[in-house]
Amino acid sequence: MGYQWDFSFLWGYRWLILTGLGYTIAYTIGTILFGLIIGLATGLLRLSRSWWVNAPVIAYIEAFRCTPLLVQIVWFYYALPVVIGVDIPAHVAAGLVLSLYTGAFYAEIIRGGVNSIDRGQWDAARAIGMRRGQVMRNVILPQAFKRMIPPFMNQSIIQLKNTSLVSTIAVADLLYQGSIITAATYRPLEVYTMVAIIYFLVLFPMTLAAQAVERGLARAD
Amino acid sequence: MTHPRAMDAVPPGSMPTDAMPAEAMPTDAMIEITDLQKSFGPHHVLKGISMTVPRRSVTAIIGPSGSGKSTLLRCINLLEEPSHGRVRVGRQSIEFGGKRSRLPSDRELAAFRTRTGMVFQHFNLFPHMTVLGNVTAGPVIVKRMRRAEANEIAMALLSKVGLAEKAQAYPQHLSGGQRQRVAIARALAMAPEVVLFDEVTSALDPELVGEVLDVVKQLAEEGMTMVLVTHEIAFAHEVASNVVFMSDGIIVESGPPAEVLEHPQNPRTQAFLGRFHSFIGSYGTPG
Numbered sequence: 001m002g003y004q005w006d007f008s009f010l011w012g013y014r015w016l017i018l019t020g021l022g023y024t025i026a027y028t029i030g031t032i033l034f035g036l037i038i039g040l041a042t043g044l045l046r047l048s049r050s051w052w053v054n055a056p057v058i059a060y061i062e063a064f065r066c067t068p069l070l071v072q073i074v075w076f077y078y079a080l081p082v083v084i085g086v087d088i089p090a091h092v093a094a095g096l097v098l099s100l101y102t103g104a105f106y107a108e109i110i111r112g113g114v115n116s117i118d119r120g121q122w123d124a125a126r127a128i129g130m131r132r133g134q135v136m137r138n139v140i141l142p143q144a145f146k147r148m149i150p151p152f153m154n155q156s157i158i159q160l161k162n163t164s165l166v167s168t169i170a171v172a173d174l175l176y177q178g179s180i181i182t183a184a185t186y187r188p189l190e191v192y193t194m195v196a197i198i199y200f201l202v203l204f205p206m207t208l209a210a211q212a213v214e215r216g217l218a219r220a221d
Numbered sequence: 222m223t224h225p226r227a228m229d230a231v232p233p234g235s236m237p238t239d240a241m242p243a244e245a246m247p248t249d250a251m252i253e254i255t256d257l258q259k260s261f262g263p264h265h266v267l268k269g270i271s272m273t274v275p276r277r278s279v280t281a282i283i284g285p286s287g288s289g290k291s292t293l294l295r296c297i298n299l300l301e302e303p304s305h306g307r308v309r310v311g312r313q314s315i316e317f318g319g320k321r322s323r324l325p326s327d328r329e330l331a332a333f334r335t336r337t338g339m340v341f342q343h344f345n346l347f348p349h350m351t352v353l354g355n356v357t358a359g360p361v362i363v364k365r366m367r368r369a370e371a372n373e374i375a376m377a378l379l380s381k382v383g384l385a386e387k388a389q390a391y392p393q394h395l396s397g398g399q400r401q402r403v404a405i406a407r408a409l410a411m412a413p414e415v416v417l418f419d420e421v422t423s424a425l426d427p428e429l430v431g432e433v434l435d436v437v438k439q440l441a442e443e444g445m446t447m448v449l450v451t452h453e454i455a456f457a458h459e460v461a462s463n464v465v466f467m468s469d470g471i472i473v474e475s476g477p478p479a480e481v482l483e484h485p486q487n488p489r490t491q492a493f494l495g496r497f498h499s500f501i502g503s504y505g506t507p508g
Contacts, residue, residue: 123300124345124404128359128411129335131327138362142349 007190013181020177021198027098027173028160034099035159039106044136046111057107064104070165072097077169094166102159109151113144146217153210157203164199174198250309251276251415251446252297257306258318259292266292268470270306274415274463277444281457281478284467285493290450293467294417297448298337299330310337311414335363338408338416342423344400346392352379352403353388359411371410378406382436398429405436416440418449454497458482466490 010017045057064072077093088096117140125135167176178195182188252274259267266289274280282290295301297308305318313333315325325333346355356375360366366374379385382402392400401421408416418437422430434456441447441460451457457464457478464481466474466489474487485491 118345120341120343120345121347123339123341124347124407125358126300126331127298127334127337127339127341128407129331129363130359131331134331134362138358139347143347 003189005190006187007194009185009187010181010190010194013177016177016181017174017194017198020172020174021202023171023173024160024163024175025202027095027163027166027171028156031095031098031102031163032156032159034095035102035106038099038103039110042103043107043110043114046107047114060100061104061107064101065108069097069101069162070168072101073165073169090166090169090171094169094171098159098163098166101162102155105155106152109148109155110144112151113148114140116147117143146220149217150210150214153206153213157206157210160203160206161199249275251278251311252448253307253309253314254293254297255307255309257293257296257308258304259289259296259301260304266470267296267303270470270472272465272472272475274446274448276446278446278462279441279460280448280463280465281461282448282450282465282467283452283454283457283493284473288467289470290467291419294339294419294448294450297415297417298334298339299325300334300339331363335359335411336414338411338413340401340404340408340416340418340421342420344392344397344404344424346400346403346407348392351389351391352384352395355392355403356406356410359407363411375406375410378409379403381409381439382406383432396429397425398432401425401433402436405433405440409440415446415448418447418451420450420452422451422453454482454494466493468493 042057042060045053046061048054073094076097077088077090080093081088114136121139121143122135125139130138163173164175167173167179170176174195178191182191185191250273252272254270254272257267257270258265270289270293272280282293284290292301296303297310299308299315302324303317307314307316309315310333313336315329315333347358350358353372353375356378357366357368357371360371360374361368376385376388379388382405384399384402384406387395387399387403392403395403404421405416421437422433425433430453434453437447437449437456438460449457449461461478463475464478465472466481466485466487468489474481474485474490481490482494485494
């Protein structure tokens with residue numbers, strides 16, 4: 001006996017679904033922006049030659065890169081409040097972890113971009129009397145930013161998918177709304193198929209755009 | 222050749238000041254290097270270099286690869302920080318590795334380098350800037366010159382190296398010889414007291430070498446103080462007032478080109494020069 005697919009009931013939940021999608025996109029954009037600030041700051045600090053600057057930054061980056069995001073979310077929501085004795089609301093824990101997590105990856109993208117610039121560029125800029133900061137601002141970063149764009153776009157696309165993990169601590173994103181609808185209708189096949197399709201419809205054009213940008217940059221070289 | 226032909230580069234430990242010719246007195250020298258040493262980890266690259274470069278003279282440093290020539294040049298404008306010794310360019314002097322000395326700050330190093338131009342083997346032009354942007358970068362960013370004024374200086378220098386019509390082009394659209402001439406204009410835009418040339422023709426196709434050497438020669442004739450690390454022995458013979466032969470991190474022999482290149486005294490110099498068949502004559506016309 002075949003399963004009778006019926007997506008029509010989902011129409012009744014359209015506002016719930018749209019709200020969930022809104023949360024997903026808002027968390028994506030918000031944490032990309034915060035992550036970018038964190039990544040820019042830590043990525044540039046990472047270029048310092050001082051051990052005292054480097055050690056804490058490396059500790060942060062590796063802590064967030066080398067533990068699963070799901071574990072981080074659960075830890076920040078359930079364990080950290082016990083450690084510091086302050087309740088952390090789910091939406092704060094979710095935003096904080098997602099920003100710190102993607103920030104760690106952005107930091108490495110920024111460091112990698114800066115280090116990919118030929119050492120001769122430093123030599124030439126320093127030879128005409130530029131100071132370290134002037135070399136960075138005028139010579140290195142303008143070239144490095146171009147090389148950072150493709151990995152930055154890839155990481156940001158992954159970030160949108162990663163936001164689905166916040167549903168585990170009851171943040172009302174697309175996946176969480178799906179689970180609510182499932183609980184009310186007992187039709188997980190239609191609900192989660194729809195959730196998957198919505199993620200795909202958002203991400204596929206972004207992936208195409210990222211590839212187009214990458215091709216454009218390759219041509220410009 | 223009107224340049225002073227004194228024995229300006231003296232091997233370490235043999236500096237009889239009373240016997241030094243007047244032209245080589247420290248007061249007259251543009252560059253003075255004293256017991257310069259440089260190590261990269263356990264690798265001792267410069268083992269005590271002392272030399273002087275008189276004002277308005279051209280010194281050519283020759284020697285086998287790995288002898289420390291480029292490191293010496295990079296120590297003169299402090300792109301490499303010497304492990305020990307003293308470097309003086311013009312009126313600025315910095316001591317390294319002594320008891321009282323501390324590492325110079327980023328600001329001090331940058332100030333020191335504004336007086337010393339450098340041209341590199343691989344040009345190292347800024348690819349995201351036009352030719353004009355490259356040449357004005359120093360004056361605008363370091364000297365905070367008004368852009369109009371910087372453009373005027375840059376255009377004059379580009380005319381001098383024969384590339385005024387390329388001002389708006391990007392480096393990747395230029396030939397190697399053109400790029401190197403832009404790099405020379407960029408160095409000159411800071412109005413340096415000294416220009417250092419680090420194997421500036423080694424990365425060029427043979428037919429493009431001449432156009433770069435012509436610019437260097439013109440600068441020599443105008444009296445620019447220059448130090449060149451080069452493999453162009455014939456060119457060194459023609460343009461340099463002093464030739465320094467380096468091997469294994471020390472100065473083996475130095476003096477006027479007629480002496481060092483034509484009648485080398487040291488067996489190592491003789492062996493090195495023996496590999497160049499006919500180095501005498503114009504660099505432009507073979508043989």
